[in-house]
Amino acid sequence: MKAIMKREKPKETRPMSPLRKGIRRDWQLILIGLPAVLCIFIFSYIPMGGVLYAFQDVSLRRTFWSNDWVGFKWFQQFFSSIYAGRVIKNTLILNFWMLLAGTTVEILLALTFNEVRNGKYKKFTQSCTYFPNFISTTVVVGMMINMLNPNTGVLSLLFQNVFGMEKIDLFAEPNAFRPMYVISAIWQGAGWGSIIYLGSINSIDQTLYEAAAIDGAGRLGRIRYITLPGMKSVIVICLIMHIGSMMSMGAGKILLMYSPSTYETADVISTFVYRQGLSSANYGYGAAVDLFNSACNLILLLVANWVAKKVSDVSMF
Amino acid sequence: MKIKSTEDRIVDVVAIVLVGLAAICCLYPMIYCISMSLSDDQAIIKSSVRLLPDGFNLDSYKLVFQDSDVWLYFKNSVVQTVLATVFSVIGNMSLGYVLTRSNFVFKKQLTTFILIPMVFSGGLIPTYMLIKSLGLYDTIWALILPGFVSTWNAILARTFIQSTIPNDVIESAVLDGANNIQIFIRIVLPLCTTIIAILALYAAVGRWNDYFGPLIYLPSKALKPLQLYLKEVLSSSASSQALSGLLSARDYVNNYVNGERIKYVLIVVSTLPIIVVYPFIQKYFVKGVMLGSVKG
Numbered sequence: 001m002k003a004i005m006k007r008e009k010p011k012e013t014r015p016m017s018p019l020r021k022g023i024r025r026d027w028q029l030i031l032i033g034l035p036a037v038l039c040i041f042i043f044s045y046i047p048m049g050g051v052l053y054a055f056q057d058v059s060l061r062r063t064f065w066s067n068d069w070v071g072f073k074w075f076q077q078f079f080s081s082i083y084a085g086r087v088i089k090n091t092l093i094l095n096f097w098m099l100l101a102g103t104t105v106e107i108l109l110a111l112t113f114n115e116v117r118n119g120k121y122k123k124f125t126q127s128c129t130y131f132p133n134f135i136s137t138t139v140v141v142g143m144m145i146n147m148l149n150p151n152t153g154v155l156s157l158l159f160q161n162v163f164g165m166e167k168i169d170l171f172a173e174p175n176a177f178r179p180m181y182v183i184s185a186i187w188q189g190a191g192w193g194s195i196i197y198l199g200s201i202n203s204i205d206q207t208l209y210e211a212a213a214i215d216g217a218g219r220l221g222r223i224r225y226i227t228l229p230g231m232k233s234v235i236v237i238c239l240i241m242h243i244g245s246m247m248s249m250g251a252g253k254i255l256l257m258y259s260p261s262t263y264e265t266a267d268v269i270s271t272f273v274y275r276q277g278l279s280s281a282n283y284g285y286g287a288a289v290d291l292f293n294s295a296c297n298l299i300l301l302l303v304a305n306w307v308a309k310k311v312s313d314v315s316m317f
Numbered sequence: 318m319k320i321k322s323t324e325d326r327i328v329d330v331v332a333i334v335l336v337g338l339a340a341i342c343c344l345y346p347m348i349y350c351i352s353m354s355l356s357d358d359q360a361i362i363k364s365s366v367r368l369l370p371d372g373f374n375l376d377s378y379k380l381v382f383q384d385s386d387v388w389l390y391f392k393n394s395v396v397q398t399v400l401a402t403v404f405s406v407i408g409n410m411s412l413g414y415v416l417t418r419s420n421f422v423f424k425k426q427l428t429t430f431i432l433i434p435m436v437f438s439g440g441l442i443p444t445y446m447l448i449k450s451l452g453l454y455d456t457i458w459a460l461i462l463p464g465f466v467s468t469w470n471a472i473l474a475r476t477f478i479q480s481t482i483p484n485d486v487i488e489s490a491v492l493d494g495a496n497n498i499q500i501f502i503r504i505v506l507p508l509c510t511t512i513i514a515i516l517a518l519y520a521a522v523g524r525w526n527d528y529f530g531p532l533i534y535l536p537s538k539a540l541k542p543l544q545l546y547l548k549e550v551l552s553s554s555a556s557s558q559a560l561s562g563l564l565s566a567r568d569y570v571n572n573y574v575n576g577e578r579i580k581y582v583l584i585v586v587s588t589l590p591i592i593v594v595y596p597f598i599q600k601y602f603v604k605g606v607m608l609g610s611v612k613g
Binding site: 019022023025026028029030031032033035036037039040042043044045046047048049050051053058060063064109112113115116117118121122124125126127128129130131132134135136137138139141142143145146147151152153154157187190191192195196199218219220250251252255256270273274277278283286287290291293294297298301302 | 324328329332333336341344346347349350353364366367408411412414415418421427430431436437438439440444445446450462463465468471496497498522526528529533544548577580581584595596599602606607
């Protein structure tokens with residue numbers, strides 16, 4: 001920056017373009033922002049160019065520039081395999097349940113918290129429900145593996161002794177994967193997720209409640225006719241944003257939970273990319289599936305954003 | 318004057334009971350793990366622990382804390398967490414500050430520049446190839462540098478700075494001859510300790526809890542963080558191998574008991590830092606969420 005400044009000095013008598021003037025005035029701001037911009041460029045923009053790996057026969061011994069180009073080979077391989085349908089279906093179904101069950105529980109929890117009158121008790125129970133959000137995925141899955149162990153796990157024993165469940169290893173059972181994933185996610189995230197809904201409840205005009213009480217609405221009536229409608233816009237936005245990310249799902253937790261015996265229901269796009277792309281070093285193939293996923297995400301997000309703008313004037317960008 | 322109707326009373330009771338149940342459900346697994354980690358051998362063999370420790374035994378804690386590898390992983394976790402926190406605060410605060418300056422010459426370009434990565438990402442494989450070709454693979458910088466800025470957090474910082482520091486303050490500082498670097502360091506940072514705390518906590522908890530990044534980028538044992546080790550111990554297939562350093566091969570029963578209990582000990586040890594600070598930091602996190610929901 002300094003070099004530019006020096007070069008500009010002699011020209012000061014001539015009128016400067018607004019851009020130059022701006023740069024001259026804001027060079028310190030540019031300096032402050034530069035590391036961040038560089039970081040975004042390197043770690044977000046260069047990988048965007050890296051999607052071209054999807055069209056290459058990638059080898060770690062060669063560079064991006066010397067890899068052979070293979071056209072749509074990896075895409076054809078993916079879409080003609082049995083995996084394409086399976087992982088896309090699993091991703092969508094899992095996201096759907098997360099969306100439906102997760103959001104419902106979060107809203108119900110927020111409504112219930114709002115009805116608790118004792119401030120200290122409310123605060124304490126809220127703190128308890130936020131807590132699981134700060135536990136690592138590794139620990140959560142570790143707890144599940146131990147507590148659901150068919151021979152020694154405290155929850156398995158409870159299910160077997162009280163509810164008469166058969167003695168089975170839930171982690172080897174394809175049908176058990178989705179409920180386990182969703183329930184544990186709710187356990188971990190519902191309290192935390194309820195904060196945003198509680199915030200929207202708090203911003204509802206209190207006089208509405210008083211008016212409704214005078215009109216003879218009971219507690220339930222007020223929930224039904226004032227609280228819920230007051231939360232509507234936040235609920236709609238959250239739903240739309242969730243739908244915008246329907247095709248994305250981090251691999252982290254599933255990698256810990258699944259095994260070949262549950263791939264049938266547990267294998268999603270991101271875990272497939274991880275397994276094919278990184279574990280089996282099939283980089284081009286992985287990049288192709290990755291690119292397909294990113295493209296789906298982009299489309300979903302733009303559509304969701306557009307819908308959000310239509311329904312409520314609130315959007316991400 | 319208010320008279321509580323029957324409906325009122327029922328709603329009150331139901332709400333109190335429900336949130337109480339929710340709180341118990343959320344705490345129980347952690348309490349159970351702590352109890353298991355402290356129970357004696359008989360309790361482990363008979364799986365008799367329900368809520369509180371059955372008997373008392375610290376053998377597994379001793380085994381874990383005597384193991385130099387575990388200390389290495391713990392140290393790695395601490396180093397990576399501290400570095401990630403410092404970097405993330407610097408990066409997000411500086412970008413956040415630049416974003417608040419409404420007359421910044423590149424404001425429009427900058428906004429577009431940071432929005433695009435929010436909708437489209439290159440994905441796992443291109444990022445992995447980039448890290449490899451930059452020579453960051455198997456160094457902790459593979460985890461720290463990409464976390465320098467996250468768009469969401471930078472926008473969070475911007476929202477906070479905008480709402481705490483009136484534009485007049487900054488403008489009058491400019492009139493007094495302060496330059497942008499001075500304003501940022503002398504005015505913005507001291508007034509924004511709340512958001513700095515929020516950003517630091519996000520970064521710290523995120524890095525401490527992450528195992529996926531280390532799994533991909535840190536293959537060597539010398540850099541392994543606690544969470545990755547925990548992953549190896551807890552996944553049943555590799556568990557005996559991961560634990561072999563901790564257990565002696567002499568006594569089968571003893572090994573079984575300690576092997577089981579060590580899993581709980583490691584769960585407790587790796588979560589302990591969070592349990593300890595949680596009561597104090599919780600309000601900052603809640604503030605962060607509320608701030609983010611105001612609108613990014």
